[in-house]
Amino acid sequence: xxxxxxxxxxxxxxxxxxxxxxxxxxxxxxxxxxxxxxxxxxxxxxxxxxxxxxxxxxxxxxxxxxxxxxxxxxxxxxxxxxxxxxxxxxxxxxxxxxxxxxxxxxxxxxxxxxxxxxxxxxxxxxxxxxxxxxxxxxxxxxxxxxxxxxxxxxxxxxxxxxxxxxxxxxxxxxxxxxxxxxxxxxxxxxxxxxxxxxxxxxxxxxxxxxxxxxxxxxxxxxxxxxxxxxxxxxxxxxxxxxxxxxxxxxxxxxxxxxxxxxxxxxxxxxxxxxxxxxxxxxxxxxxxxxxxxxxxxxxxxxxxxxxxxxxxxxxxxxxxxxxxxxxxxxxxxxxxxxxxxxxxxxxxxxxxxxxxxxxxxxxxxxxxxxxxxxxxxxxxxxxxxxxxxxxxxxxxxxxxxxxxxxxxxxxxxxxxxxxxxxxxxxxxxxxxxxxxxxxxxxxxxxxxxxxxxxxxxx
Amino acid sequence: xxxxxxxxxxxxxxxxxxxxxxxxxxxxxxxxxxxxxxxxxxxxxxxxxxxxxxxxxxxxxxxxxxxxxxxxxxxxxxxxxxxxxxxxxxxxxxxxxxxxxxxxxxxxxxxxxxxxxxxxxxxxxxxxxxxxxxxxxxxxxxxxxxxxxxxxxxxxxxxxxxxxxxxxxxxxxxxxxxxxxxxxxxxxxxxxxxxxxxxxxxxxxxxxxxxxxxxxxxxxxxxxxxxxxxxxxxxxxxxxxxxxxxxxxxxxxxxxxxxxxxxxxxxxxxxxxxxxxxxxxxxxxxxxxxxxxxxxxxxxxxxxxxxxxxxxxxxxxxxxxxxxxxxxxxxxxxxxxxxxxxxxxxxxxxxxxxxxxxxxxxxxxxxxxxxxxxxxxxxxxxxxxxxxxxxxxxxxxxxxxxxxxxxxxxxxxxxxxxxxxxxxxxxxxxxxxxxxxxxxxxxxxxxxxxxxxxxxxxxxxxxxxxxxxxxxxxxxxxxxxxxxxxxxxxxxxxxxxxxxxxxxxxxxxxx
Numbered sequence: 001x002x003x004x005x006x007x008x009x010x011x012x013x014x015x016x017x018x019x020x021x022x023x024x025x026x027x028x029x030x031x032x033x034x035x036x037x038x039x040x041x042x043x044x045x046x047x048x049x050x051x052x053x054x055x056x057x058x059x060x061x062x063x064x065x066x067x068x069x070x071x072x073x074x075x076x077x078x079x080x081x082x083x084x085x086x087x088x089x090x091x092x093x094x095x096x097x098x099x100x101x102x103x104x105x106x107x108x109x110x111x112x113x114x115x116x117x118x119x120x121x122x123x124x125x126x127x128x129x130x131x132x133x134x135x136x137x138x139x140x141x142x143x144x145x146x147x148x149x150x151x152x153x154x155x156x157x158x159x160x161x162x163x164x165x166x167x168x169x170x171x172x173x174x175x176x177x178x179x180x181x182x183x184x185x186x187x188x189x190x191x192x193x194x195x196x197x198x199x200x201x202x203x204x205x206x207x208x209x210x211x212x213x214x215x216x217x218x219x220x221x222x223x224x225x226x227x228x229x230x231x232x233x234x235x236x237x238x239x240x241x242x243x244x245x246x247x248x249x250x251x252x253x254x255x256x257x258x259x260x261x262x263x264x265x266x267x268x269x270x271x272x273x274x275x276x277x278x279x280x281x282x283x284x285x286x287x288x289x290x291x292x293x294x295x296x297x298x299x300x301x302x303x304x305x306x307x308x309x310x311x312x313x314x315x316x317x318x319x320x321x322x323x324x325x326x327x328x329x330x331x332x333x334x335x336x337x338x339x340x341x342x343x344x345x346x347x348x349x350x351x352x353x354x355x356x357x358x359x360x361x362x363x364x365x366x367x368x369x370x371x372x373x374x375x376x377x378x379x380x381x382x383x384x385x386x387x388x389x390x391x392x393x394x395x396x397x398x399x400x401x402x403x404x405x406x407x408x409x410x411x412x413x414x415x416x417x418x419x420x421x422x423x424x425x426x427x428x429x430x431x432x433x434x435x436x437x438x439x440x441x442x443x444x445x446x447x448x449x450x451x452x453x454x455x456x457x458x
Numbered sequence: 459x460x461x462x463x464x465x466x467x468x469x470x471x472x473x474x475x476x477x478x479x480x481x482x483x484x485x486x487x488x489x490x491x492x493x494x495x496x497x498x499x500x501x502x503x504x505x506x507x508x509x510x511x512x513x514x515x516x517x518x519x520x521x522x523x524x525x526x527x528x529x530x531x532x533x534x535x536x537x538x539x540x541x542x543x544x545x546x547x548x549x550x551x552x553x554x555x556x557x558x559x560x561x562x563x564x565x566x567x568x569x570x571x572x573x574x575x576x577x578x579x580x581x582x583x584x585x586x587x588x589x590x591x592x593x594x595x596x597x598x599x600x601x602x603x604x605x606x607x608x609x610x611x612x613x614x615x616x617x618x619x620x621x622x623x624x625x626x627x628x629x630x631x632x633x634x635x636x637x638x639x640x641x642x643x644x645x646x647x648x649x650x651x652x653x654x655x656x657x658x659x660x661x662x663x664x665x666x667x668x669x670x671x672x673x674x675x676x677x678x679x680x681x682x683x684x685x686x687x688x689x690x691x692x693x694x695x696x697x698x699x700x701x702x703x704x705x706x707x708x709x710x711x712x713x714x715x716x717x718x719x720x721x722x723x724x725x726x727x728x729x730x731x732x733x734x735x736x737x738x739x740x741x742x743x744x745x746x747x748x749x750x751x752x753x754x755x756x757x758x759x760x761x762x763x764x765x766x767x768x769x770x771x772x773x774x775x776x777x778x779x780x781x782x783x784x785x786x787x788x789x790x791x792x793x794x795x796x797x798x799x800x801x802x803x804x805x806x807x808x809x810x811x812x813x814x815x816x817x818x819x820x821x822x823x824x825x826x827x828x829x830x831x832x833x834x835x836x837x838x839x840x841x842x843x844x845x846x847x848x849x850x851x852x853x854x855x856x857x858x859x860x861x862x863x864x865x866x867x868x869x870x871x872x873x874x875x876x877x878x879x880x881x882x883x884x885x886x887x888x889x890x891x892x893x894x895x896x897x898x899x900x901x902x903x904x905x906x907x908x909x910x911x912x913x914x915x916x917x918x919x920x921x922x923x924x925x926x927x928x929x930x931x932x933x934x935x936x937x938x939x940x941x942x943x944x945x946x947x948x949x950x951x952x953x954x955x956x957x958x959x960x961x962x963x964x965x966x967x968x969x
Contacts, residue, residue, distance in 0.1 A: 195734035311804050312796040322783045329778040333760030
């Protein structure tokens with residue numbers, strides 16, 4: 001991963017130049033010395049300048065940006081891979097048994113561990129990026145060019161919906177809101193997209209457009225509800241979005257088995273299939289799963305980056321996210337902005353949901369059609385450091401892990417759950433930069449710790 | 459530090475006074491150098507080590523739990539328990555300790571009073587008692603007078619003297635030259651993290667100021683007499699609640715005319731903040747009217763009020779005035795980002811914003827590494843200049859400046875004051891709210907004193923400051939007599955409630 005090429009400068013995207021500076025900023029905040037005016041009889045004193053009470057979200061964001069350099073991200077990956085390797089070894093009884101006589105023949109343990117781990121990770125790579133065998137096979141004419149691109153195709157297929165949900169979470173986060181509800185918004189999105197996909201008899205092209213927009217609309221509705229509750233009633237969006245996730249999930253489960261929705265030829269919980277006219281076109285022929293969703297995802301990333309950094313709305317959004325008091329004082333309507341943020345977040349998550357049923361992953365509603373894209377979106381947003389292009393890269397990484405994990409499971413017998421564990425580990429390490437720095441003895445670890453302790457306020 | 463000495467630490471904004479003291483109290487670790495106590499080097503790992511070594515600190519912001527009683531707050535952190543494993547809190551003992559200490563040093567506090575009911579001055583006293591119960595020899599007071607009324611300050615100075623008589627040493631951090639001269643035995647001036655000089659209290663105020671800032675400073679505001687015109691802001695019978703739904707502004711009538719500066723003086727928390735927030739549309743008006751040049755503006759949204767030609771320098775720049783993470787340029791357009799030339803439709807015009815920022819930075823002498831630097835990295839004075847630049851860069855009918863120079867270095871104070879006066883001279887109505895009386899006297903053409911949500915007097919700038927000081931404490935010279943007879947228990951703003959009748963009657967003697 002590289003630092004995302006953010007197209008803006010002078011935006012709050014900038015992280016403090018160094019850890020030291022970040023720590024210094026934090027220190028500076030605690031100083032409220034003031035200067036002499038003429039305090040003749042010292043009649044009235046200026047009050048102390050109260051510390052602005054940053055919101056929890058703001059603090060988290062600050063720590064995320066201040067402490068999280070490219071190095072930390074990279075090292076987090078390395079750490080997760082190392083821990084993953086350990087897990088592979090101890091979960092494989094054969095390899096583990098070699099450790100019972102490690103003192104007499106250490107080479108056995110080392111060799112078998114190495115073989116297991118290296119093959120597993122090699123398969124992860126081959127399944128997600130590039131498989132040399134397929135390449136030589138293509139040169140020899142043993143297989144077509146599709147086999148060479150298959151890993152990439154898989155990666156992009158898995159990444160596309162995650163880009164949307166990651167952007168959804170990131171956008172809300174920049175506006176100071178925790179959108180835990182991307183899952184629910186994506187669920188409503190998938191329902192609307194699917195219904196539009198098999199209920200509306202529309203010509204090709206238009207049908208697809210309507211289905212995609214229906215998904216966005218569904219997400220928008222599901223984002224609007226917590227948004228307006230937050231703005232009008234002060235209800236915390238975290239609670240509401242979590243609750244709405246349940247509502248959406250069980251609504252989907254109920255809906256699938258209703259007349260007119262359930263596939264008449266099936267007795268299990270599956271809906272009719274989306275018409276082909278409403279499906280996202282495949283980009284590289286029918287044998288490869290990659291579809292136009294990834295193009296939409298890149299477009300969405302660009303749009304969100306523009307919105308955040310180059311639009312008046314984004315200005316309001318960032319101002320509200322960074323300091324709602326100052327935003328209000330400057331005449332920005334904080335409540336309106338909160339609603340808009342949630343609606344936009346919902347649209348993005350809803351588009352992610354549409355991807356799941358209009359793309360190649362599935363073509364009909366099932367209870368698990370949305371998978372975990374909403375929750376994975378939170379991880380993607382954090383890994384991408386809540387910046388649009390960072391989210392795109394993070395989603396690609398997660399997509400690659402998914403795609404590679406499939407191959408790892410079938411070729412090396414490593415369970416797919418390990419991939420989930422890897423993803424979780426990466427994010428944990430990213431979220432706890434002090435830990436990574438302590439492990440790698442990075443110099444700024446102390447600064448990061450100081451910051452977290454200061455964040456609590458003494 | 460000698461035993462029984464009051465040592466004043468004087469320094470400019472961000473000079474490093476607080477940091478130094480935090481190191482001394484063990485909150486920060488020194489990078490280099492050492493601390494000697496009784497000739498022995500001391501290694502402090504945290505505040506508990508410092509307390510062990512006999513160092514106590516009273517922070518600028520009190521570290522008290524508002525819903526606990528005085529005794530409970532004092533035992534907090536050193537809870538004594540009895541009943542073995544059952545661990546009952548020994549409240550009786552805490553109460554006894556409080557009484558003991560407060561008698562020994564003549565610091566009257568009621569151990570059973572709940573902190574949130576106490577006025578600020580008493581709360582501070584609780585902090586001092588708390589430190590004293592830990593048997594400290596050295597007491598650090600970080601800007602202790604910043605929130606006190608003049609009378610409360612006097613009492614604090616008396617307390618400090620009695621502590622000194624009891625052999626305690628005190629480090630007194632402040633930027634108030636007057637207090638320093640009144641009480642300190644020795645003065646150390648700090649500038650940019652270095653000791654720049656030690657002075658005796660006999661040194662003149664100007665000398666000390668020069669030492670602090672490093673150059674000679676002018677402490678008065680040059681201005682010509684005002685030529686007031688038509689009324690611009692008219693407030694009548696205004697009633698506003700604060701965040702806790704407690705009446706903060708209780709029937710205020712005010713008029714600010716074009717071309718004049720109305721100064722609003724008062725101890726913080728007497729409704730000034732709520733008054734201006736109501737004018738700006740940031741706080742609902744419960745009764746009364748506000749008009750701007752003839753138009754009723756109560757009930758308008760802040761954006762509409764700003765658009766109508768009102769400039770607003772909020773009281774607390776870091777909370778309400780600036781988005782610290784935003785760049786200087788972005789902060790300079792914080793309230794006009796969506797107006798041409800900065801925004802067209804949905805798009806921002808970064809070029810126009812940058813160009814305007816460059817101009818403003820030059821015009822208002824904002825010292826920043828670049829227009830793209832986050833505003834949080836600027837010094838307090840320059841942050842304030844950013845706000846002033848933003849508000850004065852559009853044509854105004856009314857400028858409301860609250861605490862325009864709080865926490866700002868002397869050079870910036872001069873500049874900001876001259877800008878405010880310049881705005882007055884071009885015919886803008888100006889309302890300056892400040893708890894710094896010198897600032898109000900220096901800038902204002904008329905001074906309104908607020909006390910408990912009411913204007914209790916409007917006086918000219920030539921009024922003796924003693925009289926204004928008394929007004930700020932709620933005592934108008936003629937009302938002093940009757941006030942003495944009916945000592946009303948306070949139901950007003952918390953900063954000045956209840957037992958505040960103490961300083962009241964004390965000051966009445968002076969009158």
